Amino acid sequence: MSDPTPTRRNGLWLWLPLALFFGFFVLVMFGLLRPADRNVASAFVGKPLPAFDLRPAVPERPGLRAADMATGQPRLLNVFASWCIPCAAEAPQLAALAQQGVAIDGVAIRDRQEDVQRFLAQYGNPFARIGADDVSAVQLAIGSSGVPETFVIDGKGVIRHQHIGDIRAEDVPMLLEKLREAGR
Amino acid sequence: MITPLTFPVAPAQAGAYPTVAPVRPRCIDKESLSRPLPAQGRRTLVWLMVAMMGLFAATPATAQDLLPPAPYAYKQLDDPAQEAKALALMETLRCLKCQSQSIADSDAPMAGDMRHQVRERIAAGEQPEAIRQWLVERYGDYVTYTPQVRALTAPLFAAPLVFLLVAALLLRRRFRKTRGGKP
Structure with a gap:
């Protein structure tokens, strides 16, 4: 308005909205094309297990209390269910971990005794203890949002690592490393 | 990264899947086609239906x-007062299974368990905000739909104040100019 003749400075300012638009466009495309992470990580990693006391899910194994997990040695806490298909898929990996001397405790989510028994008979039983969590109370208390999930618990009963989803063969060395770290 | 999943399915379990009656092309042919079709088209249709039934059987x-x-x-x-409190809270908590729904809306078993947890705690006299914080401690801010003031979100809350302040300054300059300079 004050200066009717376009200067070099004004010319640059003219391009600014377009540049902003392209910047915004790139940002939106980046957000659209990047696969979103739908996993909700537990914010409870690094904190001690909350107190709980679960009845045995099957007569063959004792139930599970938070105090059972603080044994001085790191352990795995596997959140599973007989109705969960990836839980069956991770069974060989849990068996391999158990074979290497890893202590594994289980929490069966919303499960019936006969179903857990059938599941263990079919896919093996790597668990030292199995607690039955009928209303997902322990699952909510440790910030787990699905099955299967596996938590590394150190000797003092502190959650050190959370693995979301089934344990694949390539995850086994990582979990062993996390267990070693928790044991230090 | 998405990798295809394979699950071992034992023969014993395969029998447990719901299956429709044995698929016989002949009976479909007779019973479900009222109007005769040209032989070629009829055969295609029958096989299409067989394939569709196969899909159901494989669910x-x-x-x-x-x-x-x-x-x-x-x-x-x-x-009713406690239920109203519980419902108001449940409507602002995210279902972790169906992540765009509140736990009040979702039929996922886990949402049911979360509603149970909320109602039990309200009945025990806990305050809704304490229950929300209990969940935020475990799942992060993602579990609640109500905006939380954090270091990351603070600029959003500060922005309106900053804009008001800038507007006030600009207006002040403009008013001063009209009063002092021009007639």
């Missing part, structure tokens, strides 16, 4: 538990 059992819902998943609290 795997859904990953859902057989346990009844938690006591307070679908049952209101007896005290």
